[in-house]
Amino acid sequence: MSIWEYANPVKFMRLSGAILPWVAAAAAICTVGGLVWGFLTPQDYRQGSTVKIVFLHVPAAMMAINIWVMMLIASLIWLIRRHHVSALAAKAAAPVGAVMTLIALATGAIWGQPMWGTWWEWDPRLTSFLVLFLFYVGYIALWSAIDDADSAADLTGVLCLVGSVFALLSRYAVLFWNQGLHQGASLSVAPGERMSAVYRYPLYLSMLGFFLLFLALLLVRTRTEIRRRRLAALQAREMRT
Amino acid sequence: MTLLSVHDLAVARGGIRAVEGVGFSLSAGQALILRGPNGIGKTTLLRTIAGLQPPVAGQIAMPEDAAAYAAHADGLKLALTVAENLRFWARVFGGDDGGIGTALAAMDLAALADRPAGFLSAGQKRRLGLARLLVTGRRLWILDEPTVSLDGASVARFGAVIRAHLAQGGAALMATHLDLGLAEARVLDLTAFRAVPGRRAEPAGFNEAFA
Amino acid sequence: MTLLSVHDLAVARGGIRAVEGVGFSLSAGQALILRGPNGIGKTTLLRTIAGLQPPVAGQIAMPEDAAAYAAHADGLKLALTVAENLRFWARVFGGDDGGIGTALAAMDLAALADRPAGFLSAGQKRRLGLARLLVTGRRLWILDEPTVSLDGASVARFGAVIRAHLAQGGAALMATHLDLGLAEARVLDLTAFRAVPGRRAEPAGFNEAFA
Amino acid sequence: MIELGKYAGTVLTAYGVSGLLLAGIIWHSIAANARARRALEKQVKHG
């Protein structure tokens, strides 16, 4: 059985219905566990208790980017293979991605106040996140503005593709424009500059939790979209006869 | 010579098949009139044949660059004069400006040639939209309700234009509710081809994939 | 009781008189159909009587708040449902929501009440536009080409609605090219009233003042 | 209660805001899903 089989709405509903409770439970355990564990970590000698924000900030930032990538892949699958469920999955993921971006922005802003003495700084990392947020908003707005589902799926798919290119382009443009304050990637595999293990393991758990949370939300929202489509399809059929 | 042959065609609107299993062919000198109640899918069928939307199933075969499409909206620029409008379409279709005079005369617009299209009455606008067909130089005319808002005299004049086109080896596919006085035209009633709703192996769109 | 009396009316479009010297009167229970070739000025005349533009000359007399106007455009909001659309117009005309059910039933829209107007076919939209007349509670209906895009069954239904309206002491003034099957209606052909062009003592606009 | 030092406000706001946003999206997802399911069931029953 190929993976494409699951793009069939009926199979998807059955499979997603079966795994959803497990994913949701795992998401709850990991997210709550990671955040609580993170909250109980000792204070950093430099940043004081504000390090605890990292357990929200970094997973959210990571998911904000990954969800966009997932939407890009789903859009490509729709545009090339015309699997309806993957178009709906892209639609379903967008609001979650927007919220993740918002969390990264909000926690970053709150963190910036004590660390940099300002709520907002036009740092390249921050700025590219704002741009990413704009792309999410535009994508969601385009979906909701088009009545016909097939056109909406196609057009938002094209927008997602073009938007990805320009999101990357903006990232480089922004780097060119302003050198920033924001820390580099300290989770990188390069040894030496690694974050102390006290913070690293709860961070890993919290990242897993955010990922599972996204997965659970994605399943729920895709199921919602499928139901809405089914309702619309039944109504359209009834109307035609 | 066959100008259009349609085989087992299914077309969809709003993600649902409207008609399916439609088949016919049109040779030079023939006209076919599509009939059917409101909403059966005449416009959709014509748009599909004109290439504006992909068919859901079936084949459409016609010589390359043979068809000219005319719909409800005439594509007129109200700020341009009658002649300028025609000249634009003649050039887009690669013709020269010589045919414009003939087209204007055929639709009784010669006196209005230098008037901006915005100052025409509804019926005159429609006549200009039909005159456009004559400057395209295309042999297959695809016409959606061509006589809407024309009065009796203009309908008769349009009938004559169609007849002349057929006599020159052209063909015409038309959807209309009204009588055009074209006795030689065949009639295809689409009511028999109304698509049966339901889920398909090859859905036309979301509405069929999820029905 | 006279619901509308028009005396020596002249109306203008684009600054030029279209028809002049028009006079007629409509009592309760009467219907009048305006006829004439394209561009004679039927729409202009109806808009003037509805109060959307001032007459160039002549008098229009009717009881206050008696007329309801329905034009080509139905004024429907595609994002609202059928019932919501009607409810809006009922409230604007100061009616209660009770009449909506009757209006929906009269135009065979009851089954579609909760559907967004954007999902209706052209004929259904038109029926909704006509149902609006029933919720206005007005006695004089001014209708511009009311049966455009209606199929045969719907035209007959509309004829019945008009007849019921007349029987209840209403009146209707309509412009149409098609046959509505209203044998009892009088017909006024506007061709005889076509305005003679030229400069006037009382110009309708720049175009006449400078002619 | 664990000691948060002088940044207690900052940390708590960060957790609070994020919690609200997460709760919002979770609630929205579940509510919309329930609404869609009810609407579909109603349609299947009556339509």
Add this chain to the structure above:
Amino acid sequence: MLALLTRDLVLATRAGGGFGLAVAFFLILCALVPFGVGPQTAALRPIAPGMLWIGALLACLLSLDRIFALDHEDGSLDLLATAPVPLEGVVAVKAIAHWITTGLPLVAAAPLFGVLLHLPGAATPWLIASLLVGTPALSMLGAFGAALTVGLRRGGLLLSLLVLPLYIPTLIFGTDIVRRAAAGGDPATPMLFLAGITALVVALMPFAAAAALRVNLR
């Protein structure tokens, strides 16, 4: 009248209705300014009041053609003009609906955008107050411009051109309020002027707009 207001608000929240788009546009504009003038606080802070007001003004401007154009296209405006409601009332209600769907969200979102442009915190309440008092005038003046251009195909740019000069007094006093507040001064005087302008506009413009609308409908 109330029916019209609720209908317009319902329409704004339905798909494609455009509720919240003005805020999104405002956000984008505020994000563009630093790209234009540079990211330094020193560069942003002095221009923040002006940019915030210009942003609000443009966000408002871009949605003006929605006020009448849709109703004109689908014929609702003709029917409303023949309905038993005064056209002045229709204009006023339309302007109110426009304000609720664009002005009010802008007011609500303004503090956030103030942060983006490094507006001093002390000035934020005054920013909100000035927008609250000033944006109704923007909507009402916009309704007048929209009434003037309603019949025109794509009047958008022309509409902006007609309305922008009318916005200048509001803009001047609005920014002055915020600028004074940011500099620690007393913004009461410009606030008074701003309130006066709004009162004047709201009292008189419905009549001008209704007159323009009548001309465009005939």
Add this chain to the structure above:
Amino acid sequence: MLALLTRDLVLATRAGGGFGLAVAFFLILCALVPFGVGPQTAALRPIAPGMLWIGALLACLLSLDRIFALDHEDGSLDLLATAPVPLEGVVAVKAIAHWITTGLPLVAAAPLFGVLLHLPGAATPWLIASLLVGTPALSMLGAFGAALTVGLRRGGLLLSLLVLPLYIPTLIFGTDIVRRAAAGGDPATPMLFLAGITALVVALMPFAAAAALRVNLR
């Protein structure tokens, strides 16, 4: 193709066609900025490059919905899609026509507006050069946005929302050129980037726009 270009240009010069409106909008915006930020040279000079570019961008943005909407409404777009011209070519020609009617006049008028905002004289040639190189990308990206939203009732604000983020790289490099030139630096590097973006956009966007248009026409 040429017929389409000349038709669009002729239409732009006829009544209500909108030729010159972009420049007028640009002028008004440049006039608003001093009201917003204060008239002192010291206040204006540092923000002049950014404001000029933001003004050009907004003037361009406001006229975007004209690119396809009119042709869609009157049915021309359907007929063009069935005519023997590739849709990609139609999109490109439309974008060129938009650029000639809005971008080019802006380039020509830019020196004047530079003076209004106290841009240092040395930067003016670079302002012109950057606009000349950058505005074609704005028009082409705008055509893409317009193709995405062409079927929508009043897509204006949505169109802005979709297109503005796409404008950010162009804006960044464009202003950077002018800013560096105004500061006496060397603007060659950002100029190179800007030219690269424009080349990329002009080469690829017609295909994306034509694809979007096809979806909207069916």
